[in-house]
Amino acid sequence: MTRKLLYSLVATLCLITGTIVPASAASPAAGPITAAAAADLRQDCEAHRNEAAGQRGWARSRFEQCHRQSKYITLYDTNTLEPKGHFEFDLWTLAFAYDGTRRVDYVISVENAKQSQQLNDQWSLLTVTFTGCASRTDLTCTGPQEVEKTIGDWYYQPHIDTISVTSPDTAGAAPFATVGFDASIGIVAEYRDGRTRPLVDSSSQVNRVRFDSAGSALGNGKYKGTVFLDHTPTLVLPLTGAGIDEEARHVDDALHHTERTFPSSLGKNVPGETRPLHRLMDATQRSSNHSASVGICRNIWGDGYAAGGQECDEYPFQSTYEGSATSTNNQPYTWNGSARPINGDHNGAGGTKLANFYGANRILDNDAFYVKVSP
Template sequence: MPSRHRLARLLQGAAAATAALTMLAAAAPATAHPGPGSAALSSERVFVEASTVPAEELADFNSPQPLADYVRERSPRRAATAPTAAAAPAADAPEELRKQCAEHAGKAKGAKGWIKSRFESCQKRPYDLVLRNKRGTETIGRLWFDQWILGFAQDGSRRVDYTSSIGNIRVQPIPSEDATKWHIGQYFSHTINAATSGPDAKVNAPQTTSRDELLGVWDRDPRWTLTYTSPDTGAFDPKNDQRVDTLVTMDLTAGSPNATPFRDGVGAYRSNVRFDYAGQIAGKHKGTVFTEARVQLTMSRKDPEVKESALHIYDAQKRPERTFPSFVGKSVPGEKEPLHRLVDKDKQDDNRTKSIGECKKVWGNYTRSGLQCDEYPFASTREGSMKGDNRFSVRLIDGKDNLAGGKRINKTYTLNRVLDGDPFYVKITD
C-alpha cells in the first residue's frame, strides 16, 4: 500500500490538473480539443465524477455490470468462487442503522454522513466515476460503487469504532480496458484539536489505517473495522474532564495502472468525536460521543406529567409576549438558537435566585400555594436569567410538574453525555 505521505503528495500535486479536467468534461463535446491548462492530461488517464461528463459521451456506458459477472465472463474458471456484488455491504453491522441510513440518503451521502445520535452515525455514499482517455476526449470506462461507513461511539468507554466497506461494485469498461486491474483506496487519519482538548490529549489509532485494493479484493472482502481509543489517567478529576476533541477523516482514491487517483476523494468522510472522563454529571463516568449530533429535549403539552412546563416553554418560544419579564421585541432561545449546559452549581443557584425574584415581582408571595417558579431557559444553562439580556421567562406552575420537568432535563444531559458548554435544543409538541 502507498504510504500516507505519498498519498498526500499525489493528491496535492494533481489539484490543478483535476480542475482543468472537470471544466473540460463539463463543457466540451466528445470531439473537442483540450483547452488551456489541460496539457497535464496528455499522458495520463483520469477518473472524474459522471455528473461532470456530458450525457452524449456516456451514451454507451449506461448499463452497469456487477463486478462478479464481469470477472465470470473473463475467466470461467473463477466463476464458481467469484462473490456476488450483493455480498459487498457490511452484513455484520447493525441492520437497523443501515436501514435508517438508507432512509436518510440525502444526508447520508455527505462528508459527515447522517448522524443518528451522539453514539451512532453512518455514511452511505454512491460513486459514479468515469475513466477518460489520454486527451480527456473519450470515455473508456465507468465505475460504480457504494461506500458505507458505520460509526459507533461508546458511552462508558473512551472508544469509537468505524466499520467501513465498499460494495455494490459495477463496471463498464471498453473492450481494451481490463477492469480487474482497477482499484479503490481508503486512507483514514485523525487530528486532535489542542485548543479545545485537555492537557496531554492523546488518541491511539488502529494499527491499520489504509487499504488500497483491486476491485476483486473489495468484492470478496468488503469490510474492515477501525478502532480509535484515548487513554485516561485512570481516575476521575473534577478539575479536568480529560476531554479530547478529535477529527477522524478518510480520503478515497480510485484508479488503474494507467490512471492517476480520483482527485475529489480528499475528505470524502469526516467525523468529529470527543473522548471524556467527566464523571457523574455525564451519566457514566467516561465515554465518547459524536459531537455534531443534534441533542434535543422534547416535551409535549399533552403529557400530564409535564404539561405546564411544556406550555411555559412553548409560550416562551412561540408567544414571548405572553411571558414575564415583558418587553417589546422579546425573543427566547432554545428552539432554533441552541442553549448551552452550565454545570457550575453556584451559577445555577444565581440563576434560580434571580428567577424567583422575578416571580415574586409578578405574583407576590406564593410560598404556600403549592406552586413553584419555573424558569426557561433553565437554570442549568448559560442562557439562564443571570445572563443579563432578559431573554428568559418565569411562570408559576404546579410544583410536581416543575420537578418532573427538571428530571427530563437531567435525563437528556446524562443520556447524551452533555458536558459543560455543550449545545442542545428544546422542542415542544402538541
C-alpha cells in the first residue's frame, strides 16, 4: 500500500515535471549471459545483501560476482552547504567470467532511481562510469564506459549495454600469461543548477579479474580462462560415499583432532579451514614436500608402511605452500600438518579430486583455497 501511494505521488509529479513513472523490469542481459543465469545470480546476491553491498561485492564463485548497493545521496549547495535534495537508487553489477575464454562481462543497472521532490528532473543527472581499461594494451573493453542520464531516464531504462573485457590468449606475464584487471564502477551525482556540489565516487564497486592461459600446467582444466579473484574456493571432501573415505578422514583428523596425527607436536594448528592453503605448482618443491612426508610415514609406521597397497598421504597437500617441507624450511617434524599411510585407491581418488578442483577453479600458483570435510 505504501509503495502504491508513493507511485501515485510520483505519477502526479510526472504530470508536472514530465519525469518519473513506474517502469517495467529490465530486459534480459545481452551476449553470452543467459537471462536465467543473471536472474539466478541476482537472486543469490539479494540473499547476500550485506556482502554484496561492500566495495568488493560478493563472489558466488570464481566465475560469478555481484555488487548491489543501495545509494542515498544527498546533494549540497556549493555556497551554503545546505542540503538541496537527494537521489535514491540501487546500483547493480552482475559480473560473469568464463572458463575457456579470456573474457569477462558486466551487466550494470541503476534501479529504483528516484529523486527528492524539490529537484528538477532535467538537472538531476547520474553518470555511471566503468574504469580500468584506459592505456591497457593487454586487454580490450567494449561497451559504454560512461553513461549519463537523468534520474528519470534511469528509471525508465535502468540497464546499460553489457560491457565486455577480453584479453588476447598470449598477452600477460609468464609462466601462465596472466593479466590482471581491476574494474571500477563509479558514479557521479549532479544537480546542474550551477549551485550544487556534485558527488563523485569513482570506485564505488571494484571487481578484480585475472585472465590466464595456464594450459596443461593448470591440471584437469581448460587451457585458458578468466576468474574473479575475490572468491576463495573451497574443496569439499565427503567423509563417505566418494571413494576417498580414508583421505577425508585424514584431513578431518588433521583439522580437528591433531592428537591423532603425526608428526606429534605441541600446539599443532593445521591450516585449511579458517586459514587458506595456497597452491604450489613447482614440481621440485612438491616433490620435496612429498619426500619429507614419506620420511614421517617411515619414522612412525616403519619402512613397510606401504605394504598392502598403502600410500603415504599428507595434509596440507604436497601441492601447497603449506606442505611439509616448504612450510617448515625442510624441518618436517615442526610441521602443522599430518602424514599417514592410507589406502592407495583412496589417495589416488583424492588426488584426482584435488586436480579437478584446481582445474575447475583455475587455481594457479599461490592462489588461496579452503578445505572442508563434509559429514
